[in-house]
Amino acid sequence: MAILKVNDVTKKFGSVTALDGISLEVRQGEIYGFIGPNGAGKTTTIRILLGIIKANSGSAQIFGMDAWRDAVEIHKRIAYVPGEVSLWPNLTGGEVIDLFVKLRGGHNKPRRDELIERFDLDPTKKCGTYSKGNRQKVALIAAFAADADLYILDEPTSGLDPLMELVFQECVREAKAAGKSVLLSSHILSEVEKLCDRVSIIRRGRIIESGSLDELRHLTRTKVRVQTAKPIPNLNDIPGVHDVEEFPGGFTFQVDSPRLGEVIRYISSCEITALESTPPTLEELFIHHYQREG
Amino acid sequence: MSRLFANTLALAGLIWRRDRIQIPIWVVSIAFWSAVLAAMLPSLYPPGPEREIIAQTFANPALISMLGPGYGLDNYHMGAIMAHQMLLFTAVIVAVMNIILILRHTRRDEEQGRIEVVRSLPVGRLANAASAVLVLVLTNLILGAAVAVPLALLGLEGMDWQGSLLYGAVLAATGIFFAAATLFFAQLTETSRTASAYAFAFLGLSFLLRAIGDISSEPLSVISPLGLVLRAQVYVNNYWWPVVLVLVAAGAPILVAFRLNTTRDLEAGIIPAKPGRRYASRLLQSPLGLVLRLEKTVVTCWAVGMFVMGASYGSIFGDVETFAQTSDLYKQILPSVEGFSLTDQFLAMLLAILSMIAAVPALQIILRLRGEERANRVEHLLAGAVSRNHLMAAFLVVAVAAAAVMQALSVVGLWLAAAAVVSDPFPLRETLAAALVYVPLIWILIGLAAALIGYFPQHTNLVWIYLGASLFTTYFGSLLRLPEWTKKLTPWGHIPSIPLEEVSAGTVFLSAITAAILMVIGFTGYSKRDIIR
Numbered sequence: 146m147a148i149l150k151v152n153d154v155t156k157k158f159g160s161v162t163a164l165d166g167i168s169l170e171v172r173q174g175e176i177y178g179f180i181g182p183n184g185a186g187k188t189t190t191i192r193i194l195l196g197i198i199k200a201n202s203g204s205a206q207i208f209g210m211d212a213w214r215d216a217v218e219i220h221k222r223i224a225y226v227p228g229e230v231s232l233w234p235n236l237t238g239g240e241v242i243d244l245f246v247k248l249r250g251g252h253n254k255p256r257r258d259e260l261i262e263r264f265d266l267d268p269t270k271k272c273g274t275y276s277k278g279n280r281q282k283v284a285l286i287a288a289f290a291a292d293a294d295l296y297i298l299d300e301p302t303s304g305l306d307p308l309m310e311l312v313f314q315e316c317v318r319e320a321k322a323a324g325k326s327v328l329l330s331s332h333i334l335s336e337v338e339k340l341c342d343r344v345s346i347i348r349r350g351r352i353i354e355s356g357s358l359d360e361l362r363h364l365t366r367t368k369v370r371v372q373t374a375k376p377i378p379n380l381n382d383i384p385g386v387h388d389v390e391e392f393p394g395g396f397t398f399q400v401d402s403p404r405l406g407e408v409i410r411y412i413s414s415c416e417i418t419a420l421e422s423t424p425p426t427l428e429e430l431f432i433h434h435y436q437r438e439g
Numbered sequence: 440m441s442r443l444f445a446n447t448l449a450l451a452g453l454i455w456r457r458d459r460i461q462i463p464i465w466v467v468s469i470a471f472w473s474a475v476l477a478a479m480l481p482s483l484y485p486p487g488p489e490r491e492i493i494a495q496t497f498a499n500p501a502l503i504s505m506l507g508p509g510y511g512l513d514n515y516h517m518g519a520i521m522a523h524q525m526l527l528f529t530a531v532i533v534a535v536m537n538i539i540l541i542l543r544h545t546r547r548d549e550e551q552g553r554i555e556v557v558r559s560l561p562v563g564r565l566a567n568a569a570s571a572v573l574v575l576v577l578t579n580l581i582l583g584a585a586v587a588v589p590l591a592l593l594g595l596e597g598m599d600w601q602g603s604l605l606y607g608a609v610l611a612a613t614g615i616f617f618a619a620a621t622l623f624f625a626q627l628t629e630t631s632r633t634a635s636a637y638a639f640a641f642l643g644l645s646f647l648l649r650a651i652g653d654i655s656s657e658p659l660s661v662i663s664p665l666g667l668v669l670r671a672q673v674y675v676n677n678y679w680w681p682v683v684l685v686l687v688a689a690g691a692p693i694l695v696a697f698r699l700n701t702t703r704d705l706e707a708g709i710i711p712a713k714p715g716r717r718y719a720s721r722l723l724q725s726p727l728g729l730v731l732r733l734e735k736t737v738v739t740c741w742a743v744g745m746f747v748m749g750a751s752y753g754s755i756f757g758d759v760e761t762f763a764q765t766s767d768l769y770k771q772i773l774p775s776v777e778g779f780s781l782t783d784q785f786l787a788m789l790l791a792i793l794s795m796i797a798a799v800p801a802l803q804i805i806l807r808l809r810g811e812e813r814a815n816r817v818e819h820l821l822a823g824a825v826s827r828n829h830l831m832a833a834f835l836v837v838a839v840a841a842a843a844v845m846q847a848l849s850v851v852g853l854w855l856a857a858a859a860v861v862s863d864p865f866p867l868r869e870t871l872a873a874a875l876v877y878v879p880l881i882w883i884l885i886g887l888a889a890a891l892i893g894y895f896p897q898h899t900n901l902v903w904i905y906l907g908a909s910l911f912t913t914y915f916g917s918l919l920r921l922p923e924w925t926k927k928l929t930p931w932g933h934i935p936s937i938p939l940e941e942v943s944a945g946t947v948f949l950s951a952i953t954a955a956i957l958m959v960i961g962f963t964g965y966s967k968r969d970i971i972r
Contacts, residue, residue: 195822198969217826225822231815233733234550234630236715236723243719244729248823269714273550273629284819 146173148326154203163189165350171326178341179330186350187330191299221250224288228300230280234273238283245287257290263312277304289316296327334427365433366399368423374416445563450570465536470585480517483920500758501785504650511675516597518674533610534617538638541621544571547631568700575618583611602674609668612682616664616689623692626699629708647751654758726833741800749849753856794877795910797845798884804838805888809899827966842881850874879950880930886957893964
């Protein structure tokens with residue numbers, strides 16, 4: 146069941162087209178990765194989903210309701226963490242967390258205190274004195290303390306230390322285990338790779354690829370390192386093979402993933418002695434997509 | 440030593456670059472208006488016996504409290520008129536300019552983390568503070584010259600070169616002094632907001648001290664920088680010593696500020712921050728609670744300030760009364776409003792002006808809605824289950840209530856002090872009722888601010904210009920004999936001067952309705968538009 150559905154959304158700021166026909170779908174119980182470089186349109190999409198800005202055309206729905214018109218109704222059931230957390234310098238972290246939880250309409254004090262403990266935050270300090278990471282913790286604690294059905298997280302870990310990032314990943318997995326959905330915008334690809342079920346890649350206001358990680362990998366090249374007893378003839382000429390390099394006793398090369406089977410059949414005739422194949426990391430995938438489109 | 444100031448000139452260049460629009464606008468508009476007003480004077484005050492008689496009536500305590508002591512009233516030529524009527528007001532504006540610009544380049548840059556980046560470069564610890572002082576000293580000198588030269592060139596009666604240069608020098612010295620004082624306040628607090636509250640409180644105190652001092656005690660006036668500079672008696676006796684004295688005095692806060700700046704941590708204030716609450720209080724559970732919590736300090740300071748201001752003016756009433764009873768001349772030429780005393784007329788003027796001052800905190804509150812948006816914090820609230828209407832309503836409620844409370848407090852202060860010095864004080868109930876008639880006018884400005892937030896969020900500052908224009912036409916309308924329509928452009932021109940005229944319930948009702956309509960426009964626009972920076 147789709148919890149969040151963006152259909153062909155376009156947003157212009159004056160003459161600049163920030164989003165050009167974006168579509169997205171997040172299903173119940175899944176963690177959805179939204180990746181793309183700075184300025185690609187991730188935050189604009191999220192702001193439309195929050196009803197903070199209005200799409201010029203297309204529809205953005207959460208829980209089947211319109212993101213702009215029914216913003217208040219929707220917001221009772223979502224929790225949001227912005228990438229850049231600005232807080233009131235003269236309020237304490239504890240006050241801000243309570244305020245956010247209250248504005249969403251929930252109240253779960255033990256959960257709040259447990260999260261403060263886990264994220265190791267001093268809630269008695271004024272927000273003006275917090276570092277970027279600590280301000281982010283305030284927003285994360287307020288978000289996870291709420292019993293939301295959908296978490297919208299916009300680069301939520303850019304200021305966290307590695308230990309806190311683990312705590313964050315735990316919290317996201319707990320939310321998923323409880324049947325909640327998560328939209329995670331990020332450019333920390335290892336994090337997305339660890340957490341997300343499906344991803345969309347956005348570039349200059351357009352979605353250029355969507356699907357599960359496996360599906361996306363299928364669209365790219367696999368790295369192969371092979372050693373054979375007999376030399377492999379004409380490796381360069383086989384369709385789908387790229388970047389061939391020879392080393393003593395073998396070759397490394399890349400194969401378009403759909404052609405992997407054919408290529409392996411071809412080289413197996415040369416008596417393989419050792420074979421390694423590595424699927425592309427998300428990072429390679431990402432860079433591949435960007436360079437291809439570049 | 441020189442290491443403390445390394446690269447000061449480069450940073451001063453940066454300030455010029457950043458303010459290349461803002462500083463010229465300040466300088467040119469102050470110089471332009473000074474020249475225009477001076478050029479208008481001959482037609483307003485044609486020479487002759489009538490002018491001398493008018494001058495005598497200007498020696499009354501009510502006007503002195505607002506304009507400063509009148510020097511040269513016995514020979515009230517254009518120069519004397521200009522210095523008497525415009526110099527104090529212009530000096531206050533120059534002080535405001537300096538407070539704003541100094542804070543912008545010191546505490547606010549520091550608060551926003553920009554100084555940190557600068558300090559990571561080979562830049563002296565005092566370079567930033569010193570560059571801000573340097574730029575503002577230059578700005579003030581240029582401003583002084585820009586005002587003085589056109590005044591002298593106009594060649595009006597009594598406005599010679601020496602007087603005009605002194606006129607400019609008084610403005611420059613006042614500016615430099617307030618820049619120095621603000622630099623000191625910027626060292627004390629962690630936030631630029633608090634620092635600006637201190638600086639403006641200091642300016643207000645200087646004004647009040649001068650007002651009371653000019654009427655009853657010369658030494659009191661001389662303590663106040665604004666009182667001291669007026670002792671230059673520009674265009675009349677042209678004393679330079681007050682300018683020199685103020686400039687020397689400006690050295691002290693600069694040196695103390697430099698000393699504090701070298702010893703304190705970056706981004707820390709001298710007044711330490713205490714740990715705060717672990718949990719939100721009962722109050723802080725809704726947008727309304729948040730607005731109250733955010734505005735608590737500002738509202739409290741303004742409430743005290745309004746009361747003190749009212750009381751200061753109230754304390755003058757004794758002198759006003761005595762003057763009206765003893766001055767035959769006054770009785771001769773100003774029986775204009777039948778059955779009302781000078782005291783009544785002064786009261787009417789004060790109530791209007793106090794209401795405009797009460798508009799300042801009210802507008803600050805409603806404009807904070809836009810400020811929160813600019814600071815990217817409104818999205819936290821709107822991402823919670825809070826509608827646009829709910830959010831705007833929270834700010835409006837607090838602003839509307841603050842307007843009434845501020846006005847009431849100032850009048851209570853006024854009455855208490857007046858009752859202590861006047862034999863037959865005006866009745867509190869009626870005065871309070873008269874004062875509250877002005878409250879719907881403040882609401883109109885609040886409504887205007889809301890409408891701007893709804894439809895022209897980039898231009899919300901227009902409401903300040905409108906308030907400034909209202910203050911100007913009320914304060915100077917009769918002195919400068921501005922045409923009647925200029926007053927009608929502002930809400931204040933449409934309200935009868937109580938207690939001089941009867942108020943109809945209709946006028947008050949109409950103002951309230953206008954305010955409500957503007958607020959509805961604000962709601963409509965705000966709930967339709969994008970949230971932007």
